[in-house]
Amino acid sequence: MTTQQASATPDLPLDMIIFGGTGDLSFRKLLPALYMAHLHCNLPPETRILTIGRKPWSRDEYISQFMEEKAKPFIDKKAFDATAWDKFLALFEYVRMNVDSAEDYLSLKEASREGVRRVFYLATSPDLFTNICDNLSSAGLIDANSRVVLEKPLGHDLASAQEINNDVGKHFEEAQIYRIDHYLGKETVQNLMVLRFGNPIFGPLWQAPYIKSVQITVAETVGVGSRAGFYDKTGALRDMVQNHLLQLLCIVAMEPPVSLDPDAVRDEKLKVLRSLRPMTPEDIARDTVRGQYTAGAVDGEAVKGYLEEDNVPAGSRAETFVALRARINNWRWANVPFFLRTGKRMQKKLSEIVIEFSELPFSIIPSGGRNYGNRLVIQLQPEESIQLQMLAKEPGSGMHMLPVSLNLDLQQAFTERRAEAYERLLIDVIRGRLTHFMRRDELEAAWAWAEPILDGWAKSGERPRSYSAGTFGPAASTALMTRENAVWVEEESQ
Ligand code: BG6
Numbered sequence: 001m002t003t004q005q006a007s008a009t010p011d012l013p014l015d016m017i018i019f020g021g022t023g024d025l026s027f028r029k030l031l032p033a034l035y036m037a038h039l040h041c042n043l044p045p046e047t048r049i050l051t052i053g054r055k056p057w058s059r060d061e062y063i064s065q066f067m068e069e070k071a072k073p074f075i076d077k078k079a080f081d082a083t084a085w086d087k088f089l090a091l092f093e094y095v096r097m098n099v100d101s102a103e104d105y106l107s108l109k110e111a112s113r114e115g116v117r118r119v120f121y122l123a124t125s126p127d128l129f130t131n132i133c134d135n136l137s138s139a140g141l142i143d144a145n146s147r148v149v150l151e152k153p154l155g156h157d158l159a160s161a162q163e164i165n166n167d168v169g170k171h172f173e174e175a176q177i178y179r180i181d182h183y184l185g186k187e188t189v190q191n192l193m194v195l196r197f198g199n200p201i202f203g204p205l206w207q208a209p210y211i212k213s214v215q216i217t218v219a220e221t222v223g224v225g226s227r228a229g230f231y232d233k234t235g236a237l238r239d240m241v242q243n244h245l246l247q248l249l250c251i252v253a254m255e256p257p258v259s260l261d262p263d264a265v266r267d268e269k270l271k272v273l274r275s276l277r278p279m280t281p282e283d284i285a286r287d288t289v290r291g292q293y294t295a296g297a298v299d300g301e302a303v304k305g306y307l308e309e310d311n312v313p314a315g316s317r318a319e320t321f322v323a324l325r326a327r328i329n330n331w332r333w334a335n336v337p338f339f340l341r342t343g344k345r346m347q348k349k350l351s352e353i354v355i356e357f358s359e360l361p362f363s364i365i366p367s368g369g370r371n372y373g374n375r376l377v378i379q380l381q382p383e384e385s386i387q388l389q390m391l392a393k394e395p396g397s398g399m400h401m402l403p404v405s406l407n408l409d410l411q412q413a414f415t416e417r418r419a420e421a422y423e424r425l426l427i428d429v430i431r432g433r434l435t436h437f438m439r440r441d442e443l444e445a446a447w448a449w450a451e452p453i454l455d456g457w458a459k460s461g462e463r464p465r466s467y468s469a470g471t472f473g474p475a476a477s478t479a480l481m482t483r484e485n486a487v488w489v490e491e492e493s494q
Helices: 024-039 059-074 082-089 102-111 126-138 158-169 187-198 200-205 228-253 262-275 281-287 421-431 440-460 475-483
Strands: 014-019 048-053 092-096 117-122 147-150 177-179 211-219 288-294 296-298 301-303 321-326 338-343 350-359 373-381 385-393 401-409 465-468
Touching: 014 024, 024 048, 024 059, 024 082, 024 421, 048 059, 048 102, 059 082, 059 092, 092 102, 102 126, 117 126, 117 421, 126 147, 126 158, 147 158, 158 440, 177 421, 177 440, 187 228, 187 373, 211 228, 228 262, 228 288, 228 321, 228 338, 228 350, 228 440, 262 440, 281 288, 281 321, 281 440, 288 440, 288 475, 321 475, 338 475
Parallel strands: 014 048, 014 117, 048 092, 117 147, 147 177, 211 338, 288 465
Antiparallel strands: 211 350, 288 321, 296 301, 321 338, 350 373, 373 385, 385 401
16 A cells, blocks of 8 residues: 655645544644644644534634633643734634534535635544545535544554544545554654664664663553543553554664655554564463552542542443563564553653663673663653663772763753644644554554454453552563563662
């Protein structure tokens, strides 16, 4: 499957049409991101933003009750400019409609202009994607200049993802479809490509046997909050691993693409996904750990357990934590474990990739009984930094060595403003740049690997293991590493 980069025609006026325009994602991320794009003159001339919702609001009510009250607080205070905000609000139109009613699309048709680029942002539940696209098409709203953005998770398993892809594909060419994974819009994630493919020093070392293991952690301190309705049906594997963590794994593990063209990059990521060894029931029992938080304390504050959160069904088995060992069956990574871990209500917010290089075969210099290897720690959040752990001589008489870090603080090295992931990705959509979006085959390959794990868990009949909020997950996650002669970095005794 290949996708031509859509021709960049930045000067076409834009109608940005947001389904789910009164939802959580809109006020937290999309509208603040569009404001920033507007502030930095990255929206095409004559842009209009049409937000769609069911609430019986007039345009003015939408502006006062949604934009002012809900979206504005999510704009960085330092970036707020009252004049720019007023001009931004002037771009808005609110279209009240029921997305399942074909008739209602006539009001959308009236509100949208002809001869513009329509970007349809589907920030709704994926169950609605098919109907929305069918109705847009019947109303004659889709043309060759249109683009559609699909929010994750796309489906809840392989079959549902394929069905959505087929249905959306009836109305949009692959080059018009932007499957968003906001991790691909993060500065530090994009920087990973530069680290790997811009620094010749790493080329020869980036493989077995020079790399012993890879750890990818995305830990959050937040709980499920007000999203239990969504989260309880989803769980951490679908919410985080199938998309964000696998995308990070792909960037760490992929072969150098021939260029940064969308298909060149996506072809290489696809190869990684297809090389992931499918998990057998025995692998699932041995190599995966799922957990659910119980009451505890995060940042010194007492917090509820998952089962006590609002709208969580009694006895829910949704996992809020996953740790697993993935295996990549190719020459570069044969026998190198990839440990993935994510969870809510963990001890600290941390997104980090740790490349553990192999140890010396034997050491002529004492190191206190430890056999250290070099380690590259790429922190994506909350700090943006790269640390290379080296061994240095301990000052004093005699020869002893100890690990020390070469630290690169990217926030200090580059003081320019960093756009948030959604801002960057929305600008990519507007300019027709597909590199940082998932292609259909990639998404389906990710589901094909993740689905047996979900099935295995469901069949096992076991509950997720409990972990106290404010920790790094259940003890079994430590045991998973110990079995592989590895250790999560924060558990290592220095
Ligand atoms: C989203 C998940 O995709 O990513 C959320 O649905 C999660 O559950 C969020 O909290 C994490 O994103 P970030 O950018 O805060 O790491």
